[in-house]
Amino acid sequence: MIAYVKGQLTAIDDTSVAVEVSGVGYEVLCPNPFYFQDKMNKEVKIHTYHYVREDQQTLFGFQKKEDKQLFAQLLNVSGIGPKGALAILGTVSVPQFVSAIEQEDEKYLTKFPGVGKKTARQMILDLKGKLIVWLPDEENEDTIFYQEDLTSKEKQARMDDAIEALKALGYTDKEVKLVRTELEKAKEGSVDDFVRQGLQLLMKN
Numbered sequence: 001m002i003a004y005v006k007g008q009l010t011a012i013d014d015t016s017v018a019v020e021v022s023g024v025g026y027e028v029l030c031p032n033p034f035y036f037q038d039k040m041n042k043e044v045k046i047h048t049y050h051y052v053r054e055d056q057q058t059l060f061g062f063q064k065k066e067d068k069q070l071f072a073q074l075l076n077v078s079g080i081g082p083k084g085a086l087a088i089l090g091t092v093s094v095p096q097f098v099s100a101i102e103q104e105d106e107k108y109l110t111k112f113p114g115v116g117k118k119t120a121r122q123m124i125l126d127l128k129g130k131l132i133v134w135l136p137d138e139e140n141e142d143t144i145f146y147q148e149d150l151t152s153k154e155k156q157a158r159m160d161d162a163i164e165a166l167k168a169l170g171y172t173d174k175e176v177k178l179v180r181t182e183l184e185k186a187k188e189g190s191v192d193d194f195v196r197q198g199l200q201l202l203m204k205n
Helices: 033-039 065-075 082-089 094-102 117-127 152-168 173-183 191-204
Strands: 004-012 016-021 024-029 043-053 056-062
Touching: 004 024, 004 033, 016 033, 016 043, 024 056, 033 043, 033 152, 033 191, 043 065, 056 065, 056 082, 065 082, 065 094, 065 117, 094 117, 152 173, 152 191, 173 191
Parallel strands: none
Antiparallel strands: 004 016, 004 043, 016 024, 043 056
16 A cells, blocks of 8 residues: 655645656546645655545645545445545644534534535434544644744735635635635734635635
């Protein structure tokens, strides 16, 4: 099995990235490929899940090891395939998803693409109690934005990258314009942070 790929990031599209390792280009499907945009033409390490079936072999890639581990857990849930698992991980952080599972929040879970009440209930039954290791400590709650001193130019550049990523995922100019107004209220954030927050806002609308 391929646990991760480490090499030069050579291409990014709407669903995947390409990483060149010793002259071999690996196509890796990702929840939000544009999270890696700031690594273009640089060395990158992507945690991968090697999905093997009789008729296909696919690499799914993630920035964080816990995202990969949650992806694997989701594949064990009846009614959730790779596409559905990627959609979930592209929309929410691991701690937020685990909180929804532990609180049995079916209404929240059914907001994910392709997840109905039956599948939401199945996720709760299969995953509750198994993912709590990823819940944040009460004294150090998970937040969307980390503390960092950014210049207005740096924040603008990250915001622009996040907006382009949202457009690449199929959202209209009108939709992302409304989201950007909300995102600009935040003082700090990485491209990853802005994309996640943007997706959460779009799900509420």
